[in-house]
Amino acid sequence: MSLQIISIILGSLTLASALLVVFSKHPVRSVIYLVVTFFFITSMYIMMNAQFLAIVNMIVYAGAIMVLFLFVLMLLNLNKEAEPVTTKGSQLAAFIAGGSLFLVLITALKDTLTLGQTYRAHNDQIGLVKQLGNLLFTKYLVAFEITSILFIAAMVGAILLAKREKQIIE
Amino acid sequence: MQVASNIGSSLDFYLFVSIALFAIGAIGAMTRKNMIVLLMCIELMLNAVNLMLVTFSTFYGNGDAQIFVFFTMVVAAAEATVGLSIIIMAYRNLKSIDIDMYNQLKN
Numbered sequence: 001m002s003l004q005i006i007s008i009i010l011g012s013l014t015l016a017s018a019l020l021v022v023f024s025k026h027p028v029r030s031v032i033y034l035v036v037t038f039f040f041i042t043s044m045y046i047m048m049n050a051q052f053l054a055i056v057n058m059i060v061y062a063g064a065i066m067v068l069f070l071f072v073l074m075l076l077n078l079n080k081e082a083e084p085v086t087t088k089g090s091q092l093a094a095f096i097a098g099g100s101l102f103l104v105l106i107t108a109l110k111d112t113l114t115l116g117q118t119y120r121a122h123n124d125q126i127g128l129v130k131q132l133g134n135l136l137f138t139k140y141l142v143a144f145e146i147t148s149i150l151f152i153a154a155m156v157g158a159i160l161l162a163k164r165e166k167q168i169i170e
Numbered sequence: 171m172q173v174a175s176n177i178g179s180s181l182d183f184y185l186f187v188s189i190a191l192f193a194i195g196a197i198g199a200m201t202r203k204n205m206i207v208l209l210m211c212i213e214l215m216l217n218a219v220n221l222m223l224v225t226f227s228t229f230y231g232n233g234d235a236q237i238f239v240f241f242t243m244v245v246a247a248a249e250a251t252v253g254l255s256i257i258i259m260a261y262r263n264l265k266s267i268d269i270d271m272y273n274q275l276k277n
Binding site for chain 2: 019061126136143150
């Protein structure tokens with residue numbers, strides 16, 4: 001029962017920090033709140049005993065990707081006047097659209113939601129590094145190797161995009 | 171009728187949180203006009219989907235979905251890298267990160 005209370009607190013904190021990401025005016029604050037959101041999502045992974053993904057989420061998302069975002073924000077040196085404003089009408093329309101998306105998803109998963117009561121865990125060791133490593137290097141080995149090609153392509157693309165501008169200046 | 175005692179809460183709570191996260195990310199992607207915040211809202215939606223996949227994977231005792239989440243993270247990292255470099259290049263040309271200014275990317 002106490003675990004349930006902890007997970008409810010974590011879930012509401014996740015949603016609160018996600019709302020702060022969307023509604024804070026300053027982009028740097030948005031990045032900080034997004035890091036906080038990722039930390040709470042990591043803690044939810046830990047609650048579900050998905051240890052490998054918890055560590056990867058912490059290192060890759062909260063560590064690497066968010067630092068990249070923060071670095072770009074600092075590099076562009078944006079001030080508060082540069083922040084574009086949204087009109088009230090489009091904001092209202094977005095709220096209605098997002099709210100109906102939420103309701104549609106809840107309705108679509110309604111039958112699954114009631115399933116939670118009768119569930120019984122077959123194997124709670126599924127998220128450990130040993131199990132996932134076995135799976136990753138046998139069944140999904142080809143996809144894992146193709147991932148490295150994707151990374152090389154992304155790296156070359158990012159370098160080319162940054163470098164072409166420099167040659168134009170020269 | 172034993173709800174997994176070591177898993178904190180039942181399936182429906184995690185599903186509710188991930189659906190709400192996805193909706194919040196969608197609202198942010200529709201309201202915000204800052205290009206970088208837009209990319210961050212897309213990351214938020216990706217994380218909501220990841221959370222849902224991990225939830226189902228844990229509750230059905232199947233590890234394949236967690237591998238899929240791993241690949242999603244890899245693709246998200248690549249996407250953030252390329253997207254941010256495109257934003258930097260466009261900012262050098264347009265001197266703005268307003269999404270409405272980016273309707274002339276062709277030249």
